[in-house]
Amino acid sequence: MRPDLRFSSHSRLNLLCLVLTVLALALQHSFFGNSPGITAAICSAAIGLALLLHWAITPLRLEIQAINLHAQNLQDGSFNTSANQLTVHELRPLADSLQRMSAQLRAERATLYQRELLLDTVLQSSPTALLLTDAADTVLMSNAAARQLLHASKAFDGSKLHTIATDKPELHQALMRQQQGLIRLDTAEQSVWHLSVSQFQLNQKLHWLYLLKPLTREIQREELNAWKKLLRVIGHELNNTLAPLSSLAFSGGQLAQQQQHNQLGQLFDTISERCLQLNQFVQAYIEFAKLPPPQLANINWPRLINQLQDQYEFELLGCLPAADWQADAQQLMQLLLNLLKNAHESGSTPEQITLKPVEHPDKLLLIIQDAGGGMSDEILQHALVPFYTNKSGGSGIGLTLCRDIIEAHGGHIGLRNKPPGLEVTLTLPRHQPHTTA
Known part of the structure; x- marks a missing residue:
């Protein structure tokens, strides 16, 4: 050397x-x-x-x-x-x-730090559940949605993938098999998820990225839009048919009266009455299909509660919301009236029907409880499906309209059996009031 x-x-x-x-x-x-x-x-x-x-x-x-x-x-x-x-x-x-x-x-x-901060904020606030694992299936990173879906909001970074979501067999099996596609979970608020799995090299090492995207609302929204399109088509065809039938029945009744054919006149009167009832029935569905976008404004809660109690009796639990909450007052009134009507029709006494507001920083819960015994599992599963009803003479659009209204406000509706009856929870998100320059 x-x-x-x-x-x-x-x-x-x-x-x-x-x-x-x-x-x-x-x-x-x-x-x-x-x-x-x-x-x-x-x-x-x-x-x-x-x-x-x-x-x-x-x-x-x-x-x-x-x-x-x-x-x-x-x-x-x-x-x-x-x-x-x-x-x-x-x-x-x-x-x-x-x-x-x-x-x-x-x-x-500084720019890189801001980008990393922005990326982390986006990942943590995203409704899509994200998991990053290494070649040994060790979880290296997860966001808030993944922790909530897979581990009851508890951190599990550093754990093995096979120890995650063991209480959800369908989801656990799909993760283990890396089976991409739709997954249905009966116990989750978001019941339909889409799993996608991809692999990539990072620092010369193999990594796996799992993305679970909630699709429940998208599927329900598309389903509801399809029903509305069908309603508009059927309503148009029925109106085109009912109008001439009603006119002919009226003309026939006038002619029978002139010729003093009482039985024939009663027949035409029955046809006219049935045409009128059918037209009212069709118009109700058409109004449901044409629900306008909500016009948001601050809700006057004392006035709203008084108007509700003028229609149906119920007990108000707790205090009225203290903060300003933005919603369409008319649509919210219709939504609550439908739910209170169902509560009274369940067989519950008015004293056992309650409305309870619960305020959170980012959302308002309106909880309606009755004592009508609740619903069976089958009815509870299909209660929000358009045209589904277990009532004789029911239209099957009451709860569907409720769901349509609350989702148009950016919220959601939840049904569950809670003894002694059914509990309906409306979640209304906080909206910023519109300001004018």
């Missing part, structure tokens, strides 16, 4: 002074002989020259130290420091270059 023969600047200056001293002594010996006085003068001059050179090079050495310190800070990832511009003169161009480099790296790191 070759020895390192490099010298420092300090050593080189000392060597230069030594060489000059030796040359001066050699010249003295050649021309003046051995004179102690000249020898002493040469040595003193050499020492003075060395001190002078060291004094002259000290500022440059300090500049180099400042530049080196700045470079080390950059290497350590500290971009907020710089070389002392007051001590840098000869190396100012290099110091300025390092300063610009520091500012650029600082700006890039």
